[in-house]
Amino acid sequence: MDQTKRPLLIPPEFATYAEQHGVFDMYKRMLEQVIVNKPENPIQFLIDMLKRDNNDVPQIVILGPPATGKRTIAKMVSSKLRTAHLTPDNLVTEAETDLKVQAQQFIKKNQTIPTELWMTIIGERMKLFDCVKKGWVMEGFPQTREQCLALQSAGIYPKHCVILEAPDTVLIERAQGKRVDPVNGDIYHTTFDWPSNPDIQGRLKEVEGYTEEDMINKLIVYHRHFDGIADCYKKCSKTINADQPKADVFSQVYTFLSGQSRSNAPHTPRIVLLGATGSGKGVQASLLANKYNIVNVSCGHLMKQAIVDETKQGQAAKAYIDKGMMVPDNIVMTILCNRLSQLDCVTRGWVLHGYPRSREQAETLTKDGFVPNRVFFLDVPNDSVMERLTLRQSDPITGERYHMMYNPPQTQEVKERLCQQPSDTEDAVRQRLAQYHTYVEEIADFYLDAQHVNADQDPHTVFECIESMVVNPLPKHFP
Numbered sequence: 001m002d003q004t005k006r007p008l009l010i011p012p013e014f015a016t017y018a019e020q021h022g023v024f025d026m027y028k029r030m031l032e033q034v035i036v037n038k039p040e041n042p043i044q045f046l047i048d049m050l051k052r053d054n055n056d057v058p059q060i061v062i063l064g065p066p067a068t069g070k071r072t073i074a075k076m077v078s079s080k081l082r083t084a085h086l087t088p089d090n091l092v093t094e095a096e097t098d099l100k101v102q103a104q105q106f107i108k109k110n111q112t113i114p115t116e117l118w119m120t121i122i123g124e125r126m127k128l129f130d131c132v133k134k135g136w137v138m139e140g141f142p143q144t145r146e147q148c149l150a151l152q153s154a155g156i157y158p159k160h161c162v163i164l165e166a167p168d169t170v171l172i173e174r175a176q177g178k179r180v181d182p183v184n185g186d187i188y189h190t191t192f193d194w195p196s197n198p199d200i201q202g203r204l205k206e207v208e209g210y211t212e213e214d215m216i217n218k219l220i221v222y223h224r225h226f227d228g229i230a231d232c233y234k235k236c237s238k239t240i241n242a243d244q245p246k247a248d249v250f251s252q253v254y255t256f257l258s259g260q261s262r263s264n265a266p267h268t269p270r271i272v273l274l275g276a277t278g279s280g281k282g283v284q285a286s287l288l289a290n291k292y293n294i295v296n297v298s299c300g301h302l303m304k305q306a307i308v309d310e311t312k313q314g315q316a317a318k319a320y321i322d323k324g325m326m327v328p329d330n331i332v333m334t335i336l337c338n339r340l341s342q343l344d345c346v347t348r349g350w351v352l353h354g355y356p357r358s359r360e361q362a363e364t365l366t367k368d369g370f371v372p373n374r375v376f377f378l379d380v381p382n383d384s385v386m387e388r389l390t391l392r393q394s395d396p397i398t399g400e401r402y403h404m405m406y407n408p409p410q411t412q413e414v415k416e417r418l419c420q421q422p423s424d425t426e427d428a429v430r431q432r433l434a435q436y437h438t439y440v441e442e443i444a445d446f447y448l449d450a451q452h453v454n455a456d457q458d459p460h461t462v463f464e465c466i467e468s469m470v471v472n473p474l475p476k477h478f479p
Helices: 013-020 023-037 042-050 070-081 088-093 097-108 115-126 129-134 145-153 168-175 198-203 212-232 246-258 281-292 299-308 312-322 329-340 343-348 359-367 382-390 412-417 426-446 459-471
Strands: 059-063 084-086 136-139 160-165 178-180 187-189 237-241 270-275 295-298 350-353 374-379 392-394 401-403 451-454
Touching: 013 023, 023 042, 059 070, 070 084, 070 136, 070 160, 070 246, 084 088, 084 129, 088 097, 088 115, 097 115, 115 129, 115 145, 129 136, 145 212, 160 246, 168 212, 237 246, 270 281, 270 426, 281 295, 281 350, 281 459, 295 299, 295 329, 295 343, 299 312, 299 329, 312 329, 329 343, 329 350, 329 359, 359 426, 374 459, 382 392, 382 426, 451 459
Parallel strands: 059 136, 059 160, 084 136, 160 237, 270 350, 270 374, 295 350, 374 451
Antiparallel strands: 178 187, 392 401
């Protein structure tokens, strides 16, 4: 970039590249791991972290009382996301020999495995290839607040925690029909999940420790520790009702896992508002700009400003406007690029409205490096648009704008001198609506992650809806 020129123009590819490759999230993640692990050689530790191809892998904990279907849901999630499936049982059986022997000694004596031993076992398991490269789903662990805190101290914190719940009476009844396959450990149920294979049916056995008395004791222990566990994972957890068909439970779990938690890494908003004339794009852009200190970029205002300033592009645009012709895209993009490349837009972010109006313009915007990270369609029925615009009137003396239904003038004198702008006539509005609907589908096909907002309601309600989508990351698309 040339620092001798003013205004300073910064190539937009900088921020786009950093966001696409998660550079700021990587810095945040590396700093967290250095603080947690406190390595003797921090530089080498960071180099080892950088050698990993991808750290953006699923890290999921599935918890719940006995008989809620944790095993079934965990296996379905693990199969869907192709992750390692970790349970207290397989963590012990797959541990190194000396750790396995120590853990089994406690199990044989019917004693609780110490938290320190659990952390050693889990820490070694997390270092294996499948957990590092594919992620993990941990089922039924941690079981106490102490184990939660120990996991956090070791830097093992899930991105998502699923808590399955159901009434105790339902769980006690459900436990009576629980059966296990002694060959592979798969869990079935006589009523809800009976296998179709006759061979499997013949070898199923009742699960020990699931009598009514055993279930009551297990539920007492679970509820004793639940509040402490839930408090540790309250920022990343979601409670789901397990007293419904497993397909419905899995659907809700998967929807939750597709969402991403907010990141503390730096983030520069680049927002595009699309919608028909009268949908409120300017109002929403102003609200977003004022609250989040981002730059409000109106394509129409930029064109007028360029004409007033008599810039080269402004004079070229004025020649087309005076003849009632559309300004060519290359002139519009030059004016727009100059504004979006300035320091305030690059550092604070921007919200753009009034452009693009066709797929070609959207493609050009992306090709020039201005890739929005949020696109919103403000959806308003045509009848509402006609009502909003055709009933608008202006006071030629004061310049005040009124709406004959929602904001009428207070005096008859003002009402008599009101006049309608040519652009607000019924024919002009219908023409602009027809032009918008001609291109809206192809723009939507280009911006596949665009989100739709019902803009046919109070402006502040619409803003709250947009704001809730802006502050939360887009749902993740698993391969």
